[in-house]
Amino acid sequence: MATLLGITGATGLLGGRVAERLAAAGAEQRLLVRNAAHAPDLPGAQVAAIGGYDDDAGMRAALTGVDTLFLVSGREAPNRVAQHIAAVDSAVAAGVSRIVYVSFVGAAPDATFTFARDHWATEEHIRATGLRCTFLRDNFYDVMLPRLVGDDGVIRGPGGEGRVGCVAHDDVADAAAAVLLDAIPDIDADQVYDLTGPEAISLAEAAAQMSRAAGRSIVYVPETVEEAYASRESFGAPQFELDGWVTSYTAIANGDLEVVSSAVRRLTGHPAQTFAEWLAANPGAWERLRGLP
Template sequence: MDDDLIVVTGASGRIGRRLAFRLAAEGAHQRLVVRSADRAPDLPGTETEVALSPGYADVEAMRAAFAGARTVFLVSGRESADRVTEHRAAVDAAVDAGVERVVYLSFMGAAPDATFTFARDHWATEEHIRASGLRFTFLRDCLYHDAIVRFVGEDGVIRGPAGDGVVAAVAHDDVADVATAVLLDADGHAHDGRAYDVTGPSAYSLAEAAQELSSATGRTITYHPESLEEAYASRESYGAAPWEVDGWVSSYTAIARGELATPSPVVRRLSGRPAQSLQEWLTLNPQEWAHLRA
Protein backbone atom coordinates (compact mmCIF):
# COMPACT_ATOMS: atom_id res chain seq x y z
CA MET A 1 0.00 0.00 0.00
CA ASP A 2 1.12 3.52 -0.85
CA ASP A 3 0.43 5.55 2.29
CA ASP A 4 0.24 8.76 0.26
CA LEU A 5 -1.82 7.64 -2.74
CA ILE A 6 -5.23 9.30 -3.02
CA VAL A 7 -7.75 7.96 -5.52
CA VAL A 8 -10.10 10.60 -6.92
CA THR A 9 -13.21 9.19 -8.55
CA GLY A 10 -15.25 11.25 -10.97
CA ALA A 11 -12.06 13.13 -11.85
CA SER A 12 -13.51 14.56 -15.04
CA GLY A 13 -16.51 16.04 -13.23
CA ARG A 14 -17.07 19.47 -11.73
CA ILE A 15 -15.83 18.54 -8.25
CA GLY A 16 -13.32 15.83 -9.14
CA ARG A 17 -11.51 17.94 -11.72
CA ARG A 18 -11.21 20.90 -9.36
CA LEU A 19 -10.00 18.60 -6.61
CA ALA A 20 -7.38 16.99 -8.87
CA PHE A 21 -5.85 20.38 -9.69
CA ARG A 22 -5.80 21.37 -6.02
CA LEU A 23 -4.15 18.13 -4.94
CA ALA A 24 -1.60 18.47 -7.74
CA ALA A 25 -0.78 22.00 -6.57
CA GLU A 26 -0.04 20.55 -3.14
CA GLY A 27 2.22 17.88 -4.63
CA ALA A 28 -0.08 14.99 -3.73
CA HIS A 29 0.29 11.58 -5.32
CA GLN A 30 -3.08 10.81 -6.85
CA ARG A 31 -4.82 8.38 -9.15
CA LEU A 32 -7.68 9.77 -11.19
CA VAL A 33 -10.62 7.51 -12.05
CA VAL A 34 -12.36 8.45 -15.29
CA ARG A 35 -14.51 6.72 -17.90
CA SER A 36 -12.14 7.58 -20.76
CA ALA A 37 -8.48 8.66 -20.66
CA ASP A 38 -9.05 11.74 -22.83
CA ARG A 39 -11.32 13.20 -20.15
CA ALA A 40 -8.71 13.08 -17.39
CA PRO A 41 -7.30 16.45 -16.25
CA ASP A 42 -3.85 17.14 -17.68
CA LEU A 43 -1.60 17.62 -14.69
CA PRO A 44 1.99 17.72 -15.98
CA GLY A 45 4.80 17.46 -13.51
CA THR A 46 2.78 15.71 -10.84
CA GLU A 47 2.73 12.13 -9.69
CA THR A 48 -0.61 11.32 -11.24
CA GLU A 49 -1.98 8.03 -12.51
CA VAL A 50 -5.14 7.43 -14.53
CA ALA A 51 -7.45 4.47 -14.01
CA LEU A 52 -10.33 3.68 -16.34
CA SER A 53 -13.70 2.42 -15.20
CA PRO A 54 -17.05 2.38 -17.01
CA GLY A 55 -18.78 2.85 -13.69
CA TYR A 56 -19.03 1.77 -10.07
CA ALA A 57 -20.94 -1.38 -10.98
CA ASP A 58 -17.82 -2.77 -12.69
CA VAL A 59 -16.38 -4.19 -9.47
CA GLU A 60 -13.21 -5.59 -11.01
CA ALA A 61 -12.34 -2.27 -12.61
CA MET A 62 -12.99 -0.46 -9.34
CA ARG A 63 -10.84 -2.87 -7.36
CA ALA A 64 -8.01 -2.24 -9.81
CA ALA A 65 -8.55 1.51 -9.56
CA PHE A 66 -8.37 1.39 -5.77
CA ALA A 67 -5.47 -1.08 -5.51
CA GLY A 68 -2.60 0.14 -3.36
CA ALA A 69 -4.36 3.28 -2.14
CA ARG A 70 -5.05 4.20 1.45
CA THR A 71 -7.59 6.96 0.75
CA VAL A 72 -10.43 7.29 -1.76
CA PHE A 73 -12.47 10.36 -2.59
CA LEU A 74 -15.79 8.88 -3.64
CA VAL A 75 -17.98 11.13 -5.76
CA SER A 76 -21.62 10.12 -5.79
CA GLY A 77 -22.57 8.46 -9.07
CA ARG A 78 -24.94 9.74 -11.67
CA GLU A 79 -28.55 9.88 -10.56
CA SER A 80 -30.23 6.62 -11.49
CA ALA A 81 -32.77 4.15 -10.20
CA ASP A 82 -30.00 1.87 -8.94
CA ARG A 83 -27.47 4.45 -7.76
CA VAL A 84 -27.37 3.08 -4.19
CA THR A 85 -26.47 -0.36 -5.51
CA GLU A 86 -23.64 1.16 -7.53
CA HIS A 87 -22.38 3.11 -4.53
CA ARG A 88 -22.39 -0.01 -2.39
CA ALA A 89 -20.42 -1.85 -5.07
CA ALA A 90 -17.79 0.89 -5.07
CA VAL A 91 -17.51 0.81 -1.28
CA ASP A 92 -17.17 -2.96 -1.29
CA ALA A 93 -14.48 -2.72 -3.98
CA ALA A 94 -12.58 -0.27 -1.79
CA VAL A 95 -12.73 -2.68 1.13
CA ASP A 96 -11.57 -5.57 -1.07
CA ALA A 97 -8.66 -3.46 -2.35
CA GLY A 98 -7.43 -2.72 1.17
CA VAL A 99 -8.40 0.96 1.24
CA GLU A 100 -8.50 2.41 4.76
CA ARG A 101 -10.35 5.71 4.36
CA VAL A 102 -13.20 7.06 2.23
CA VAL A 103 -14.18 10.70 1.89
CA TYR A 104 -17.67 10.56 0.39
CA LEU A 105 -19.41 13.42 -1.41
CA SER A 106 -22.87 13.20 0.11
CA PHE A 107 -25.73 15.68 0.39
CA MET A 108 -27.01 18.07 3.03
CA GLY A 109 -29.86 16.62 5.05
CA ALA A 110 -29.07 13.04 4.08
CA ALA A 111 -31.58 10.93 5.98
CA PRO A 112 -33.93 8.01 5.36
CA ASP A 113 -36.90 10.36 5.40
CA ALA A 114 -35.32 13.38 3.68
CA THR A 115 -37.74 15.40 1.57
CA PHE A 116 -35.26 15.49 -1.32
CA THR A 117 -35.50 11.93 -2.55
CA PHE A 118 -31.92 11.78 -3.81
CA ALA A 119 -30.71 12.68 -0.29
CA ARG A 120 -32.18 9.34 0.82
CA ASP A 121 -29.80 7.60 -1.60
CA HIS A 122 -26.91 9.40 0.06
CA TRP A 123 -28.08 8.29 3.49
CA ALA A 124 -28.20 4.66 2.35
CA THR A 125 -24.68 5.00 0.99
CA GLU A 126 -23.44 6.60 4.20
CA GLU A 127 -24.90 3.73 6.20
CA HIS A 128 -23.12 1.19 4.00
CA ILE A 129 -19.85 3.04 4.50
CA ARG A 130 -20.39 3.14 8.26
CA ALA A 131 -20.93 -0.63 8.27
CA SER A 132 -17.90 -1.33 6.07
CA GLY A 133 -15.27 -0.72 8.74
CA LEU A 134 -13.63 2.00 6.65
CA ARG A 135 -12.57 5.26 8.23
CA PHE A 136 -14.84 7.88 6.74
CA THR A 137 -15.72 11.53 6.34
CA PHE A 138 -18.95 12.69 4.71
CA LEU A 139 -19.06 16.02 2.88
CA ARG A 140 -22.75 16.88 2.72
CA ASP A 141 -22.90 19.65 0.19
CA CYS A 142 -25.95 21.81 -0.41
CA LEU A 143 -27.38 22.50 -3.86
CA TYR A 144 -24.85 24.26 -6.06
CA HIS A 145 -25.22 27.85 -7.22
CA ASP A 146 -25.12 26.59 -10.80
CA ALA A 147 -28.05 24.28 -10.06
CA ILE A 148 -30.11 27.34 -9.14
CA VAL A 149 -29.12 28.90 -12.47
CA ARG A 150 -30.29 25.76 -14.24
CA PHE A 151 -33.68 26.14 -12.57
CA VAL A 152 -34.33 29.06 -14.94
CA GLY A 153 -36.56 28.11 -17.86
CA GLU A 154 -36.17 29.34 -21.44
CA ASP A 155 -38.79 31.97 -20.69
CA GLY A 156 -36.74 33.38 -17.81
CA VAL A 157 -38.92 31.92 -15.08
CA ILE A 158 -37.87 29.72 -12.17
CA ARG A 159 -40.80 27.39 -11.53
CA GLY A 160 -41.00 25.07 -8.56
CA PRO A 161 -42.80 24.37 -5.27
CA ALA A 162 -40.18 26.03 -3.06
CA GLY A 163 -42.61 28.52 -1.52
CA ASP A 164 -40.77 31.23 0.37
CA GLY A 165 -38.03 28.85 1.49
CA VAL A 166 -34.34 29.64 1.31
CA VAL A 167 -31.32 27.59 0.25
CA ALA A 168 -27.70 27.89 1.43
CA ALA A 169 -26.33 26.99 -1.99
CA VAL A 170 -22.60 26.49 -2.45
CA ALA A 171 -19.95 26.85 -5.17
CA HIS A 172 -18.14 23.83 -6.62
CA ASP A 173 -14.83 25.54 -5.84
CA ASP A 174 -15.72 25.77 -2.16
CA VAL A 175 -16.56 22.07 -1.99
CA ALA A 176 -13.27 21.21 -3.71
CA ASP A 177 -11.37 23.38 -1.21
CA VAL A 178 -12.99 21.58 1.72
CA ALA A 179 -12.28 18.19 0.17
CA THR A 180 -8.64 19.15 -0.30
CA ALA A 181 -8.31 20.18 3.34
CA VAL A 182 -9.88 16.96 4.56
CA LEU A 183 -7.84 14.70 2.29
CA LEU A 184 -4.52 16.38 3.11
CA ASP A 185 -5.11 16.80 6.83
CA ALA A 186 -1.72 16.54 8.53
CA ASP A 187 -3.16 14.71 11.53
CA GLY A 188 -4.65 12.01 9.35
CA HIS A 189 -7.53 11.29 11.71
CA ALA A 190 -8.95 14.71 12.59
CA HIS A 191 -11.94 14.27 10.29
CA ASP A 192 -12.66 10.60 10.93
CA GLY A 193 -16.30 9.83 11.60
CA ARG A 194 -17.39 13.39 10.80
CA ALA A 195 -20.22 14.60 8.56
CA TYR A 196 -19.80 18.18 7.39
CA ASP A 197 -22.50 20.34 5.84
CA VAL A 198 -20.79 22.30 3.07
CA THR A 199 -22.75 25.43 2.18
CA GLY A 200 -22.53 28.99 1.01
CA PRO A 201 -22.17 31.88 3.47
CA SER A 202 -25.88 32.64 3.64
CA ALA A 203 -29.22 31.37 2.44
CA TYR A 204 -31.33 33.03 -0.23
CA SER A 205 -34.82 32.53 -1.65
CA LEU A 206 -35.48 31.72 -5.28
CA ALA A 207 -37.08 35.15 -5.63
CA GLU A 208 -33.81 36.69 -4.44
CA ALA A 209 -31.89 34.45 -6.82
CA ALA A 210 -34.08 35.70 -9.66
CA GLN A 211 -33.26 39.29 -8.70
CA GLU A 212 -29.51 38.59 -8.65
CA LEU A 213 -29.72 36.83 -12.01
CA SER A 214 -31.71 39.70 -13.47
CA SER A 215 -29.00 42.14 -12.41
CA ALA A 216 -26.24 39.93 -13.80
CA THR A 217 -27.85 39.04 -17.11
CA GLY A 218 -29.64 42.23 -18.00
CA ARG A 219 -32.96 40.48 -18.54
CA THR A 220 -35.99 39.98 -16.34
CA ILE A 221 -35.88 36.68 -14.49
CA THR A 222 -38.68 35.84 -12.11
CA TYR A 223 -39.73 33.12 -9.70
CA HIS A 224 -43.11 31.41 -9.85
CA PRO A 225 -43.86 29.29 -6.74
CA GLU A 226 -45.75 26.35 -8.15
CA SER A 227 -48.10 24.11 -6.21
CA LEU A 228 -47.06 20.47 -6.00
CA GLU A 229 -49.68 19.56 -8.60
CA GLU A 230 -48.44 22.28 -10.95
CA ALA A 231 -44.85 21.11 -10.53
CA TYR A 232 -45.59 17.56 -11.63
CA ALA A 233 -47.83 18.74 -14.46
CA SER A 234 -45.22 21.17 -15.81
CA ARG A 235 -42.64 18.39 -16.00
CA GLU A 236 -44.79 15.76 -17.70
CA SER A 237 -43.58 16.79 -21.15
CA TYR A 238 -40.01 15.67 -20.35
CA GLY A 239 -41.04 12.02 -20.41
CA ALA A 240 -38.71 11.24 -17.50
CA ALA A 241 -39.04 8.26 -15.19
CA PRO A 242 -41.09 8.81 -12.01
CA TRP A 243 -38.04 8.51 -9.72
CA GLU A 244 -36.30 11.27 -11.68
CA VAL A 245 -39.28 13.62 -11.62
CA ASP A 246 -39.68 12.98 -7.89
CA GLY A 247 -36.06 14.06 -7.46
CA TRP A 248 -36.53 17.24 -9.46
CA VAL A 249 -39.70 18.26 -7.65
CA SER A 250 -38.45 17.34 -4.18
CA SER A 251 -35.36 19.54 -4.60
CA TYR A 252 -37.81 22.45 -4.43
CA THR A 253 -39.99 21.05 -1.64
CA ALA A 254 -36.86 20.46 0.45
CA ILE A 255 -36.20 24.20 0.11
CA ALA A 256 -39.79 24.98 1.08
CA ARG A 257 -39.47 22.84 4.22
CA GLY A 258 -36.26 24.50 5.35
CA GLU A 259 -34.07 21.42 4.99
CA LEU A 260 -31.41 23.26 2.95
CA ALA A 261 -31.61 26.59 4.75
CA THR A 262 -28.91 26.57 7.43
CA PRO A 263 -25.48 27.99 6.47
CA SER A 264 -22.45 26.17 7.83
CA PRO A 265 -19.04 27.66 8.72
CA VAL A 266 -17.21 24.62 7.32
CA VAL A 267 -15.85 26.28 4.16
CA ARG A 268 -14.24 29.13 6.11
CA ARG A 269 -13.06 26.86 8.92
CA LEU A 270 -11.42 24.22 6.72
CA SER A 271 -10.30 26.25 3.71
CA GLY A 272 -9.34 29.44 5.52
CA ARG A 273 -11.44 31.68 3.30
CA PRO A 274 -15.12 32.61 3.16
CA ALA A 275 -17.52 30.69 0.96
CA GLN A 276 -18.77 32.37 -2.20
CA SER A 277 -22.17 34.05 -2.12
CA LEU A 278 -24.40 33.80 -5.18
CA GLN A 279 -23.39 37.32 -6.21
CA GLU A 280 -19.69 36.51 -5.87
CA TRP A 281 -20.14 33.24 -7.75
CA LEU A 282 -21.94 35.02 -10.60
CA THR A 283 -19.05 37.50 -10.85
CA LEU A 284 -16.39 34.78 -10.86
CA ASN A 285 -18.16 32.38 -13.21
CA PRO A 286 -19.81 34.31 -16.06
CA GLN A 287 -19.52 31.30 -18.36
CA GLU A 288 -21.99 29.41 -16.16
CA TRP A 289 -24.85 31.80 -16.87
CA ALA A 290 -23.90 33.32 -20.22
CA HIS A 291 -26.80 31.48 -21.88
CA LEU A 292 -29.21 33.56 -19.79
CA ARG A 293 -27.97 36.95 -21.04
CA ALA A 294 -30.43 39.30 -22.67
Protein backbone atom coordinates in the same frame (compact mmCIF):
# COMPACT_ATOMS: atom_id res chain seq x y z
CA MET B 1 5.81 5.96 1.72
CA ALA B 2 3.52 8.71 0.43
CA THR B 3 -0.23 8.23 0.69
CA LEU B 4 -1.94 7.42 -2.62
CA LEU B 5 -5.32 9.10 -3.09
CA GLY B 6 -7.95 7.63 -5.40
CA ILE B 7 -10.08 10.32 -7.03
CA THR B 8 -13.37 9.59 -8.78
CA GLY B 9 -15.25 12.06 -10.94
CA ALA B 10 -12.02 13.64 -12.17
CA THR B 11 -13.62 14.63 -15.48
CA GLY B 12 -16.45 16.44 -13.68
CA LEU B 13 -16.97 19.85 -12.11
CA LEU B 14 -16.06 18.76 -8.58
CA GLY B 15 -13.64 15.86 -8.99
CA GLY B 16 -11.64 17.75 -11.59
CA ARG B 17 -11.23 20.72 -9.28
CA VAL B 18 -10.19 18.47 -6.41
CA ALA B 19 -7.62 16.69 -8.59
CA GLU B 20 -6.14 20.04 -9.66
CA ARG B 21 -5.75 21.15 -6.05
CA LEU B 22 -4.14 17.87 -5.04
CA ALA B 23 -1.70 18.09 -7.96
CA ALA B 24 -0.77 21.63 -6.95
CA ALA B 25 -0.04 20.33 -3.43
CA GLY B 26 2.21 17.60 -4.82
CA ALA B 27 -0.03 14.76 -3.67
CA GLU B 28 0.13 11.30 -5.23
CA GLN B 29 -3.20 10.50 -6.79
CA ARG B 30 -4.84 8.02 -9.12
CA LEU B 31 -7.73 9.33 -11.22
CA LEU B 32 -10.52 6.79 -11.77
CA VAL B 33 -12.29 7.63 -15.04
CA ARG B 34 -14.42 5.89 -17.63
CA ASN B 35 -12.35 7.19 -20.52
CA ALA B 36 -8.63 7.69 -19.92
CA ALA B 37 -8.44 10.05 -22.93
CA HIS B 38 -10.69 12.49 -21.09
CA ALA B 39 -8.71 12.51 -17.84
CA PRO B 40 -7.06 15.81 -16.91
CA ASP B 41 -3.33 15.95 -17.57
CA LEU B 42 -1.94 16.69 -14.13
CA PRO B 43 1.62 16.36 -12.82
CA GLY B 44 2.18 13.21 -10.85
CA ALA B 45 -1.32 11.86 -11.43
CA GLN B 46 -1.86 8.25 -12.48
CA VAL B 47 -4.93 7.37 -14.55
CA ALA B 48 -7.00 4.19 -14.23
CA ALA B 49 -9.90 3.42 -16.57
CA ILE B 50 -12.99 1.77 -15.04
CA GLY B 51 -16.27 0.66 -16.53
CA GLY B 52 -18.25 2.35 -13.77
CA TYR B 53 -18.75 1.97 -10.03
CA ASP B 54 -20.25 -1.48 -10.57
CA ASP B 55 -17.20 -2.69 -12.55
CA ASP B 56 -16.00 -4.79 -9.62
CA ALA B 57 -12.80 -6.09 -11.17
CA GLY B 58 -11.90 -2.73 -12.70
CA MET B 59 -12.57 -0.88 -9.47
CA ARG B 60 -10.53 -3.31 -7.37
CA ALA B 61 -7.60 -3.05 -9.77
CA ALA B 62 -7.82 0.74 -9.87
CA LEU B 63 -7.97 0.98 -6.07
CA THR B 64 -5.15 -1.44 -5.28
CA GLY B 65 -2.53 0.54 -3.37
CA VAL B 66 -4.91 3.44 -2.70
CA ASP B 67 -5.12 4.56 0.93
CA THR B 68 -7.95 7.12 0.70
CA LEU B 69 -10.81 7.08 -1.81
CA PHE B 70 -12.59 10.31 -2.74
CA LEU B 71 -15.99 9.02 -3.82
CA VAL B 72 -18.09 11.49 -5.80
CA SER B 73 -21.71 10.39 -5.86
CA GLY B 74 -22.86 8.95 -9.16
CA ARG B 75 -25.49 10.31 -11.51
CA GLU B 76 -29.10 10.01 -10.39
CA ALA B 77 -30.35 6.59 -11.45
CA PRO B 78 -32.72 3.94 -10.12
CA ASN B 79 -29.73 1.81 -9.11
CA ARG B 80 -27.50 4.62 -7.84
CA VAL B 81 -27.32 3.22 -4.28
CA ALA B 82 -26.36 -0.19 -5.65
CA GLN B 83 -23.60 1.44 -7.70
CA HIS B 84 -22.30 3.27 -4.63
CA ILE B 85 -22.38 0.08 -2.57
CA ALA B 86 -20.45 -1.74 -5.29
CA ALA B 87 -17.78 0.99 -5.28
CA VAL B 88 -17.48 0.87 -1.50
CA ASP B 89 -17.23 -2.92 -1.47
CA SER B 90 -14.51 -2.77 -4.13
CA ALA B 91 -12.62 -0.27 -1.98
CA VAL B 92 -12.80 -2.61 0.99
CA ALA B 93 -11.64 -5.56 -1.13
CA ALA B 94 -8.72 -3.51 -2.48
CA GLY B 95 -7.52 -2.56 1.00
CA VAL B 96 -8.55 1.11 1.04
CA SER B 97 -8.46 2.43 4.60
CA ARG B 98 -10.51 5.61 4.30
CA ILE B 99 -13.41 6.95 2.22
CA VAL B 100 -14.30 10.61 1.76
CA TYR B 101 -17.81 10.62 0.30
CA VAL B 102 -19.63 13.53 -1.36
CA SER B 103 -23.08 13.44 0.21
CA PHE B 104 -25.93 15.95 0.57
CA VAL B 105 -27.24 18.13 3.40
CA GLY B 106 -30.04 16.53 5.36
CA ALA B 107 -29.24 13.01 4.16
CA ALA B 108 -31.79 10.81 5.93
CA PRO B 109 -34.02 7.82 5.20
CA ASP B 110 -37.08 10.07 5.18
CA ALA B 111 -35.57 13.18 3.59
CA THR B 112 -38.02 15.27 1.56
CA PHE B 113 -35.56 15.44 -1.32
CA THR B 114 -35.70 11.89 -2.59
CA PHE B 115 -32.10 11.81 -3.83
CA ALA B 116 -30.92 12.71 -0.31
CA ARG B 117 -32.24 9.31 0.76
CA ASP B 118 -29.74 7.70 -1.63
CA HIS B 119 -26.95 9.56 0.11
CA TRP B 120 -28.11 8.38 3.53
CA ALA B 121 -28.16 4.75 2.36
CA THR B 122 -24.64 5.15 0.98
CA GLU B 123 -23.39 6.74 4.19
CA GLU B 124 -24.86 3.88 6.22
CA HIS B 125 -23.09 1.31 4.06
CA ILE B 126 -19.78 3.13 4.36
CA ARG B 127 -20.15 3.31 8.14
CA ALA B 128 -20.88 -0.40 8.28
CA THR B 129 -17.51 -1.21 6.68
CA GLY B 130 -15.65 0.10 9.72
CA LEU B 131 -13.32 2.17 7.52
CA ARG B 132 -12.34 5.68 8.46
CA CYS B 133 -14.81 7.96 6.73
CA THR B 134 -15.67 11.59 6.13
CA PHE B 135 -18.98 12.76 4.69
CA LEU B 136 -19.04 16.09 2.88
CA ARG B 137 -22.71 16.99 2.78
CA ASP B 138 -22.97 19.66 0.12
CA ASN B 139 -25.92 21.98 -0.28
CA PHE B 140 -27.17 22.74 -3.81
CA TYR B 141 -24.40 24.04 -6.02
CA ASP B 142 -24.59 27.65 -7.14
CA VAL B 143 -24.43 26.54 -10.76
CA MET B 144 -27.79 24.78 -10.38
CA LEU B 145 -29.76 28.00 -9.86
CA PRO B 146 -29.23 29.46 -13.36
CA ARG B 147 -30.16 26.04 -14.75
CA LEU B 148 -33.57 26.33 -13.09
CA VAL B 149 -34.39 29.36 -15.26
CA GLY B 150 -36.59 28.46 -18.22
CA ASP B 151 -36.28 29.91 -21.69
CA ASP B 152 -38.91 32.49 -20.71
CA GLY B 153 -36.73 33.84 -17.88
CA VAL B 154 -38.86 32.21 -15.17
CA ILE B 155 -38.01 29.79 -12.36
CA ARG B 156 -41.08 27.66 -11.69
CA GLY B 157 -41.39 25.23 -8.84
CA PRO B 158 -43.04 24.49 -5.48
CA GLY B 159 -40.28 26.13 -3.46
CA GLY B 160 -42.57 28.52 -1.61
CA GLU B 161 -40.65 31.12 0.35
CA GLY B 162 -38.00 28.66 1.49
CA ARG B 163 -34.31 29.37 1.34
CA VAL B 164 -31.24 27.48 0.18
CA GLY B 165 -27.64 27.76 1.42
CA CYS B 166 -26.18 27.17 -2.04
CA VAL B 167 -22.43 26.62 -2.33
CA ALA B 168 -19.76 27.00 -5.02
CA HIS B 169 -17.93 24.02 -6.51
CA ASP B 170 -14.64 25.81 -5.84
CA ASP B 171 -15.38 26.10 -2.12
CA VAL B 172 -16.36 22.44 -1.88
CA ALA B 173 -13.21 21.46 -3.79
CA ASP B 174 -11.04 23.52 -1.44
CA ALA B 175 -12.67 21.84 1.56
CA ALA B 176 -12.38 18.37 0.06
CA ALA B 177 -8.70 18.88 -0.76
CA ALA B 178 -8.01 20.02 2.79
CA VAL B 179 -9.69 16.89 4.16
CA LEU B 180 -7.87 14.57 1.75
CA LEU B 181 -4.51 16.15 2.54
CA ASP B 182 -5.16 16.12 6.31
CA ALA B 183 -4.29 19.79 6.18
CA ILE B 184 -6.59 20.89 9.00
CA PRO B 185 -4.83 21.50 12.33
CA ASP B 186 -6.85 20.59 15.40
CA ILE B 187 -9.87 19.43 13.38
CA ASP B 188 -10.98 15.82 13.15
CA ALA B 189 -11.47 15.24 9.44
CA ASP B 190 -13.28 11.94 10.03
CA GLN B 191 -16.77 13.26 10.60
CA VAL B 192 -19.71 14.91 8.83
CA TYR B 193 -19.42 18.41 7.37
CA ASP B 194 -22.26 20.45 5.90
CA LEU B 195 -20.66 22.45 3.09
CA THR B 196 -22.74 25.53 2.32
CA GLY B 197 -22.53 29.12 1.27
CA PRO B 198 -22.42 31.85 3.92
CA GLU B 199 -26.11 32.71 3.61
CA ALA B 200 -29.41 31.13 2.65
CA ILE B 201 -31.36 32.85 -0.09
CA SER B 202 -34.87 32.39 -1.44
CA LEU B 203 -35.54 31.55 -5.07
CA ALA B 204 -36.98 35.05 -5.50
CA GLU B 205 -33.75 36.55 -4.17
CA ALA B 206 -31.70 34.29 -6.43
CA ALA B 207 -33.79 35.43 -9.40
CA ALA B 208 -33.24 39.08 -8.47
CA GLN B 209 -29.48 38.57 -8.20
CA MET B 210 -29.40 36.83 -11.58
CA SER B 211 -31.45 39.68 -13.04
CA ARG B 212 -28.86 42.21 -11.91
CA ALA B 213 -26.00 40.12 -13.24
CA ALA B 214 -27.60 39.37 -16.62
CA GLY B 215 -29.18 42.77 -17.15
CA ARG B 216 -32.60 41.30 -17.87
CA SER B 217 -35.63 40.20 -15.90
CA ILE B 218 -35.47 36.82 -14.16
CA VAL B 219 -38.39 35.98 -11.86
CA TYR B 220 -39.54 33.18 -9.63
CA VAL B 221 -43.13 31.94 -9.95
CA PRO B 222 -44.22 29.45 -7.26
CA GLU B 223 -46.11 26.33 -8.34
CA THR B 224 -48.14 23.83 -6.39
CA VAL B 225 -46.78 20.30 -6.24
CA GLU B 226 -49.53 19.19 -8.65
CA GLU B 227 -48.65 21.96 -11.10
CA ALA B 228 -44.97 21.04 -10.86
CA TYR B 229 -45.57 17.43 -11.82
CA ALA B 230 -47.93 18.43 -14.62
CA SER B 231 -45.51 20.98 -16.08
CA ARG B 232 -42.70 18.41 -16.19
CA GLU B 233 -44.60 15.43 -17.57
CA SER B 234 -43.88 16.51 -21.14
CA PHE B 235 -40.15 15.79 -20.64
CA GLY B 236 -40.85 12.07 -20.63
CA ALA B 237 -38.56 11.51 -17.65
CA PRO B 238 -38.95 8.39 -15.48
CA GLN B 239 -40.88 8.74 -12.24
CA PHE B 240 -37.81 8.64 -9.97
CA GLU B 241 -36.37 11.60 -11.85
CA LEU B 242 -39.63 13.57 -11.75
CA ASP B 243 -39.81 12.93 -8.01
CA GLY B 244 -36.25 14.20 -7.60
CA TRP B 245 -36.94 17.37 -9.56
CA VAL B 246 -40.11 18.22 -7.67
CA THR B 247 -38.84 17.32 -4.22
CA SER B 248 -35.75 19.47 -4.72
CA TYR B 249 -38.19 22.39 -4.56
CA THR B 250 -40.37 21.04 -1.75
CA ALA B 251 -37.23 20.47 0.32
CA ILE B 252 -36.51 24.17 -0.11
CA ALA B 253 -40.09 25.05 0.83
CA ASN B 254 -39.85 22.87 3.96
CA GLY B 255 -36.71 24.65 5.12
CA ASP B 256 -34.56 21.52 4.71
CA LEU B 257 -31.95 23.36 2.61
CA GLU B 258 -31.79 26.52 4.70
CA VAL B 259 -28.64 25.02 6.19
CA VAL B 260 -25.72 27.44 6.61
CA SER B 261 -22.53 26.30 8.27
CA SER B 262 -19.03 27.62 8.86
CA ALA B 263 -17.41 24.39 7.62
CA VAL B 264 -15.93 25.89 4.45
CA ARG B 265 -14.13 28.55 6.48
CA ARG B 266 -13.04 26.03 9.12
CA LEU B 267 -11.65 23.60 6.57
CA THR B 268 -10.10 26.07 4.12
CA GLY B 269 -9.29 29.20 6.10
CA HIS B 270 -11.32 31.39 3.74
CA PRO B 271 -15.01 32.34 3.68
CA ALA B 272 -17.42 30.65 1.32
CA GLN B 273 -18.60 32.70 -1.65
CA THR B 274 -22.05 34.25 -1.65
CA PHE B 275 -24.25 33.53 -4.65
CA ALA B 276 -23.74 37.11 -5.85
CA GLU B 277 -19.96 36.68 -5.64
CA TRP B 278 -20.20 33.43 -7.55
CA LEU B 279 -22.24 35.10 -10.29
CA ALA B 280 -19.59 37.82 -10.65
CA ALA B 281 -16.77 35.28 -10.83
CA ASN B 282 -18.44 32.77 -13.17
CA PRO B 283 -20.25 34.57 -16.02
CA GLY B 284 -19.77 31.61 -18.32
CA ALA B 285 -22.06 29.52 -16.12
CA TRP B 286 -25.07 31.80 -16.63
CA GLU B 287 -24.26 33.61 -19.87
CA ARG B 288 -27.28 32.10 -21.62
CA LEU B 289 -29.57 34.15 -19.38
CA ARG B 290 -28.53 37.29 -21.23
CA GLY B 291 -29.78 35.88 -24.51
CA LEU B 292 -33.20 34.72 -23.32
CA PRO B 293 -36.15 36.28 -25.19
